[in-house]
């Protein structure tokens with residue numbers, strides 16, 4: 001897949017600068033306008049436009065058959081999407097919150113992820129499951145989970161998460177265009193992050209599976225994604241005072257994993273820290289650290305470190321700042337990279 | 344019961360008389376749908392042995408008979424193949440052939456069938472190659488056919504999860520303007536799963552052209568229906584969703600065919616979904632791995648053997664002069680030919696390519712899968728070099 005641009009009809013009420021939520025909405029709108037088989041369904045996605053307003057206006061513009069308020073049943077939503085995909089539609093499903101996608105896991109794991117495989121390619125599942133995920137918005141229990149490790153552990157799924165407004169557009173377009181199921185994790189605390197990206201300008205469709213170096217550096221690589229990208233960018237700025245010149249790699253796609261970009265970066269810097277919100281034990285960081293070690297062992301000056309959420313159920317809002325890896329924890333890890341053998 | 348009554352009689356009247364607050368009655372309430380026409384009849388529909396059978400097309404009756412005989416032989420052959428180790432497992436539908444065959448024959452070519460793991464026979468009766476239908480149970484691949492080619496979804500192992508798929512497909516077809524109907528099959532145990540509820544609810548709300556077909560064969564492995572539900576019948580569950588429920592004698596092939604055809608026609612005309620419950624019985628054990636004597640008695644099985652779907656139809660056709668000795672022999676011979684071919688083809692070892700493991704995980708292999716495929720390739724090469 002190559003990066004390309006799409007010319008799109010002029011936006012109606014394009015607020016400038018655009019937010020990530022608007023970019024996502026724009027991506028669905030453009031996909032629906034271009035391809036009549038694209039359907040959006042989920043709880044409250046129609047009249048309300050989704051609880052985060054990401055599907056705002058789609059039902060009005062495309063009708064309730066294209067943007068459908070479903071009964072309140074996640075397994076039913078994803079299960080019916082499977083049937084719709086069997087008949088040639090491209091369903092884009094919204095799960096209202098990360099932890100409310102769990103009733104749909106059965107469908108996801110038993111059917112969505114393996115339908116292509118079990119039918120020897122005859123029955124692809126071009127489904128996008130959009131999941132607002134992660135914390136930092138003061139949500140009560142079940143509104144802040146980072147479930148990416150569960151999705152990553154299931155072969156047959158792509159797992160994608162944007163960190164910028166531009167990527168939100170570009171990756172969602174690519175996800176909808178993909179003939180395979182894509183878990184599209186939306187960092188909900190970045191929904192209102194802004195950028196100069198204008199919904200009127202043609203935007204790049206980003207290929208799935210390519211990480212990007214957000215910041216060049218020489219002394220260590222921060223490997224991160226989604227809501228932790230801005231944290232790492234800030235940490236990199238702060239680390240300059242300590243004499244550290246940090247490189248930041250935004251993975252954008254957890255499956256497939258861009259070993260090439262990540263290894264190239266770590267081979268250049270010789271040190272790496274993986275940063276994410278999700279729990280550390282059994283979390284994505286373990287897999288990433290292992291991959292980096294396998295590929296870059298002789299280039300490493302120190303063990304690959306992980307900065308992750310604690311291994312606890314997501315805490316209540318008043319405590320979440322203690323759980324979420326912030327700039328300080330990242331800097332602490334960076335300091336530990338001055339590792340000496342035997343220490 | 345007695346103790347309950349006793350207890351309630353000792354409950355003191357609350358000092359309600361002293362209540363100053365009186366709730367206002369709610370605004371006039373109307374049910375959204377008149378439940379009466381949705382309710383199933385008290386008795387399962389029977390056609391065989393009644394005058395109604397005279398209305399049936401003799402061609403259809405003969406076809407049903409031939410398919411039942413072939414189906415029974417297919418069940419016997421597949422069961423024998425498990426004993427020879429040629430099939431890993433076979434969930435038999437002996438005793439349930441009327442349901443399987445009627446399900447297949449109630450559909451037009453453009454319609455879709457959503458079978459469960461038990462419904463190989465329905466797929467075969469719909470025209471699927473018997474060997475392809477057994478691929479999953481043989482253990483060589485998860486699905487042995489292209490679902491689009493036959494409009495048969497993969498045999499579904501997790502219970503009831505294919506039901507929402509049927510709803511989604513039917514819904515999509517209707518949105519496209521195609522008059523396609525989906526028939527989704529499920530067992531009595533499967534009706535307890537959440538997916539059953541969600542599928543029925545979605546179908547009714549969307550008025551999707553789906554027919555839900557429950558084969559109530561008495562048991563979910565070992566658990567009898569009484570431990571599965573407290574509803575008057577499984578067909579009664581339809582009313583709560585706003586769709587009609589229909590009860591039918593599942594061993595009466597003509598009745599099952601009639602009820603399913605009506606439901607399919609209704610769905611095709613935009614009338615929405617129907618829930619059909621067929622009362623039948625699983626004569627064989629759950630699968631070859633099950634010991635049915637642990638949970639049911641021989642006398643129960645014998646009662647049901649006397650109500651055998653083939654016997655019922657054979658008796659009726661013979662009495663009506665639609666079937667004679669020649670007709671019976673013809674059907675038996677056709678079944679035998681099918682069984683011999685199946686036996687022979689299943690005796691050949693399936694040829695599998697281990698590299699297929701990576702072939703259909705994604706449309707395009709990821710770098711990781713390419714690497715793992717190379718690793719396996721090297722292992723296979725080393726193996727073959729070592730001889």
Ligand SMILES: Cc1ncc(C[n+]2csc(CCOP(=O)(O)OP(=O)(O)O)c2C)c(N)n1
Nearest residue numbers: 461500501502530531532533560562563564
């Ligand atoms: C979700 C799920 N849970 C459990 C099982 C294991 N299981 C396989 S068959 C079966 C009983 C099914 O009974 P029923 O739905 O009545 O269908 P029948 O086998 O009688 O056709 C069970 C519990 C399963 N396949 N899927």
